[in-house]
Amino acid sequence: MDVNMKVLIVDDFATMRRIVKNILRQLGFTNIIEADDGKAALYILKNEKIDLILSDWNMPEMPGIELLKAVRSDDELKDTPFLMVTAEAEKENIIEAVKLGVSNYIVKPFTAETMGEKLEKMFGK
């Protein structure tokens, strides 16, 4: 797993973005940028090379699931690893996200250890 990869955190709660950022830093990631909803994230994705998207599900302007749809339907972005980070632990939501091509799914609150395991599954050690 390359800790120099560029990570985009998408969450409408600034507190949560900060928590995720801190957890990523604990795992060695330093190249981290943020967006407060799906629309802002899409704008960044169109203009910068992002190696990993960590997105919340519930956001006002454009929910995480819509961002996932947009990413997977864009030829240039469709292969970007997408980790859904959310409080939505319902089976239906997970199935919906998997069907749309989510790379992995992590339920809040989570530890650095859990995040590390998920990322290792996605990228290898």
Added chain:
Amino acid sequence: MMGNLSDKEKEEVSNVINGDQPTINDNMFFKNIAHEVSGDIKALVSLAFEFRKDLQSKVNDDLNDIATEYIPQATDQLEGILYATENAANKIMDNLEDLEKNISDVKNIVASFKNGKIVILGRRKKIGQKSIEKLMPVIENVESLLEYNLTLISDSFVQMSFQDLTGQRIKRIIEVVIQMEEKIKNMAISFGIKIREKEKNPEISAEELERVVERKKTELSGPQGKGIGLDQNAIDELLANL
């Protein structure tokens, strides 16, 4: 309920049921229903107000001042709580990050000490290997405590997720409360105005009554709190009319 009606009222009810007398003016049937329904509405409105008062009594003084002066709506008070918890969470995280930095600095000092170097009052000193060996158990204990403190800080960061998790739930409650308050307010206003206008003018037509309701609703929503909701007096007046 029919047992409580006078003969005249029973006749009116019968006329309404048979479709003989649909006018609002003399219709006791509708009036009785209106009284029944208005009791429920009154209870709902009271509930909404008790909820607001309860919130005001439970939040801290600063928040209460903000709430009573600027945000009299229950929904806005919930948003105020969200804001306060977010500020507190951010302050706690600022502190945690400072602690992390301090621990990192102490770890560097300990590492330097283990290598026989230490800076005292800006001057570099060397420590002999024997002294280091003697102090090694203490150094290892300090290192262990520093690692443990880092774990505590890391866990505290994770626990800060409460702000996001509770915030999402509060946001959902705010949406429901907004919808409920709006519906209850509209119902209370319509019923309150209708009953008062009917008492003032028993001959008023249904169409005219609707026009009065619309006009009064506009008047009521205008002057309060910079256009945000009804104030306590307006609601008290409505409650008194129900």
